[in-house]
Amino acid sequence: MRSDYLFTSESVSEGHPDKVSDQISDAIVDLFLAKDPEARVACETMTTTQRVILSGEIRGQGIMDADGNWAPGVEQEIEETVRGVVREIGYEQDGFHWQTLVFENHLHGQSVHIAQGVDASGNKDEGAGDQGIMFGFACDETPDLMPAPIDYSHKILHRLAEDRKSGVAPFLEPDSKSQVTLRYKDGKPVACTAVVVSTQHAPGYDEGEKEAELHAYVKGVVTEILPDGFVSDDTVWHINPTGTFEIGGPDGDAGLTGRKIIVDTYGGAAPHGGGAFSGKDPTKVDRSAAYITRYLAKNIVAAGLASRVTIQLAYAIGVSEPLSLYVDTHGTGTVDDAAIEDAIRGIAKLGGLTPRGIRTHLGLNKPIYRKSAAYGHFGRDVDGDHFPWERTDLVDDLKAALA
Structure with a gap:
């Protein structure tokens, strides 16, 4: 292992289109597990301008019968769950609004061929759901025993979301990304050499005093989250480097379940x-x-x-x-x-x-x-x-x- 090097990890916020999709998919998993702890769920979500589409396969008591018919009220619960997730994230924009978006549900029953290979039967124990x-x-590197760059990248965006929802930073919108580069010496992180934060913002926060306010706020959050001394005069900052970021979330780019697996895990520090x-x-x-x-x-x-x-x-x-x-x-x-x-x-x-x-x-x-x-x-x-x-x-x- 090298002892002295730079390493970078990124994170994306709950309002990133792929993460909107992940949260909807997992909210459906939760909905079904609450009905049947043995439910089988494979739910994929696509989000785009004013639209959410579900697909995948499911099975469970009180959810869908063997003939593929929904239990009473479940379809309505699914739609309410989807809209609730979007509302909690904070999307009330013309291009993506929890109340007015078009919702499509294409979930269907689980393949019987998959079920027969996975379910326990006779002397056969339940098998893995896939290879x-x-x-x-x-x-x-951190108290929670995580690689430091991904840990800090997550914490920066989580703080931005908290401040957006509490009103501390009302100029923020839900979609954002972060990236933290740390210098390692003798195998331990010792300094932050670069930070990238791109955050969706209210109109006007891309120039003049409002832009300066947004930049100062982001720098303050990053400095507070990183360990003392990590941020210095040598730290390179890239805050909204494209200039304007008003159109974001599923209106700015389509989102899909499962596209942020490195963000979900260790930021590239592990396989x-x-x-x-x-x-x-x-x-x-x-x-x-x-x-x-x-x-x-x-x-x-x-x-x-x-x-x-x-x-x-x-x-x-x-x-x-x-x-x-x-x-x-x-x-x-x-x-x-x-x-x-x-x-x-x-x-x-x-x-x-x-x-x-x-x-x-x-x-x-x-x-x-x-x-x-x-x-x-x-x-x-x-x-x-x-x-x-x-x-x-x-x-x-x-x-x-x-x-």
């Missing part, structure tokens, strides 16, 4: 598997196995077994046990990487890392996903409580297994 590889990562998270129920290992690998990685670092770790799991569709488990501590481990792999396999309460074992251990069959769909799935708490995959309650088990 794939999933990665988890943790490092000791990402083949699948996105949002819109999928937790039987899909694209989601649940990515969560358990993050959970394992975070507990390994929290236990002092490494300062940086990457974990990979691989699955085959319809097969319950993972095909492989790989741990890499990047030369920072206090014990052999293979010993950590053996320790993970030996912790009974993990359920053998099967799809059902993961869901049971982390309690994933609950409507908790809408809040994960903006500002990253990892390294943060929501409403004062961590997501279950952010817990560090496996530390003692790991230490005991490696004693």
